[in-house]
Amino acid sequence: MKLTVVGGGSTYTPELIDGFARLRDTLPVEELVLVDPAAERLELVGGLARRIFAKQGHPGRIVTTADLDAGVDGADAVLLQLRVGGQAAREQDETWPLECGCVGQETTGAGGLAKALRTVPVVLDIAERVRRANPRAWIIDFTNPVGIVTRALLQAGHRAVGLCNVAIGFQRKFAGLLGVAPADVHLAHxxxxxxxxxxxxxLGGPEGENVLPKLLAEHGDTVADDLHLPRPLLDRLGVVPSYYLRYYYAHDEVVRELRTKPSRAAEVAAMERELLTMYGDPALDEKPALLARRGGAYYSEAAVDLAAALLGGGGSPYQVVNAFNKGTLPFLPDDAVIEVQAAVGPAGPVPLPVPEPDPLFSGLIANVTAYEDLALEAALRGGRDRVFRALLAHPLIGQYTYADALTDQLIAHNREHLAWA
Structure with missing residues (x-):
């Protein structure tokens, strides 16, 4: 089995390597190729990756290359974890929206749109080269914004599944609070x-006992603290929102916070410099503790599980993925990309039936889906008016004066990445 990681020079990669090494019985990788144009970073990450494999007795071969076509040739699955523009572009995504009083964040709002515009054309080019190399290869997308990127891939006919670590993070957190094994926790996500x-x-599967009321009653304070949301809000909602919902439920509070502290991009950039120094130590043969602060917790285990299921070698039968809606949420188009539990196998993911969400949630889902439609159109076709329409449609923006100003800012800060600008 050959797997390729595009963006293999990322400081995330040792987390992924550790998962491949520990879970080799689930996903028996014979050749792992790390592809990245940043030669110096790739050399450091590749060296640590080989030492991790060696320490854990993994017999697989790790290859590093800047040649994308050679890297994906014959690959059974290709994992995408790239960041077009690097942390410098992320720093901009997180700062210029604040000038209009809007959330500055790399996956939602104006910053998220900027990232989508930079990323979609690059990912589609990579996917076409994967298809030429092996039309049966699966593409696993961890590149943000995952929903928009995955939709671009699926609409272009690629064998693609989107992956995020939010669900597995909740699964592990809830399992710890409930004192059960993570595999016993099934989320209605x-x-x-x-x-x-x-x-x-x-507990135990899609038809098991629903222990969410008990979880909130006994551990609501802990869950609320993790989300930075008030406990009474969780009690009134009766559900656990993703921590990204804080950008919607406490927008102005978040903007005030973001204006008074260093950007997350600056924090990550400093961490990355420290991590790369560590990776260069020939005595280091395991992922360092600092990597846990970098983000992406449990990404490796989710990726191994998904790849194993898609390639027919095992993996959990039910996993939270990003896939075409296909009637699962009846208020959305079939070709919308949703994030839900799905049955996953070699034919791909099949979303499980879910009760129609409360209007409090479905209304916001429909609104953001409309934004994502417009965002993808802007990413594929370009043009100032398409960018403006997407920003105007986003519930975190929504005012024409803001949308106008943010459009000009987005284009100015991303001109080198926009072929049409």
Missing amino acids: VGLNHLTWETAVR
Whole structure:
């Protein structure tokens, strides 16, 4: 089995390597190729990756290359974890929207749209090259904004599934609070990428006992603290929202916070410099503790589980993924990309039936889906007016004066990445 990671020079990658090494019985990788144009970073990450495999006795071969076509040639699955423009572009995504009093964030709002515009054309080019190399290869997308990127891939006919670590993070957190094994926790996870709610927490499978009321009653304070949302709000909602819902439920509070502290991009950039120094130590043969602060917790385990299921070698039968709606949420188009529990196998994911969400949630889902439609159109076709329409449609923006100003800012800060600008 050959797997390729595009963006393999990311400081995330040792987390992924650790998962491949520990879970080799679930996903027996024979050749792992790390592809990245940043040669110096790739050398550091690749060296640590080989040492991790060696320490854990993994017999697989790790190859590093800047040649995308060679890297994806013959791959059974290709994982995408790239960041077009690097942390410098992320820093901009998180700062210039604040000038209009809007959330500055890399996956939602104006910053999220900027990232989508930079990313979609690059990902589609990569996917076409994967298809030429092996039409049966699966593409697993971890590149944000996952929902929009996955929809672009699926609409272009690629064998693609979107992956996010939010659900597996909740699964592990809830399992710890309930004192059960993570595999026993089945989430009724519904919405769009970075816009989801846990509407039930079932033990043992999709039809198991719903223990969400018990979880909120006994551990609501802990859950609320993790989300930085007030406990009474969770009690009134009766569900557990993703922490990304804080951008909607406490927008002005978040903007005030973001204006008074360093950007997350600056924090991550500093961490990355420290991590790369660590990775260069030939004595280091395991992922360092600092990596846990970098983000992406449990990404490796989710990726291994998904790849194993898609490639027919195992994996959990039910997983939270990003896939075509296909009637699962009847108020959305069939070709909308939703994030829900799905049965996953070699034929791809099949979303499980879910009760129609409360209008409090479905209304926001429908609104953001409309934004994502317009965002993808802007990413594929370009043009100032298409960018403006997407920003105007976003519930975190919504005012024409803001949308106008943010359109000009977005184009000015991303001109080098926009072929049409």
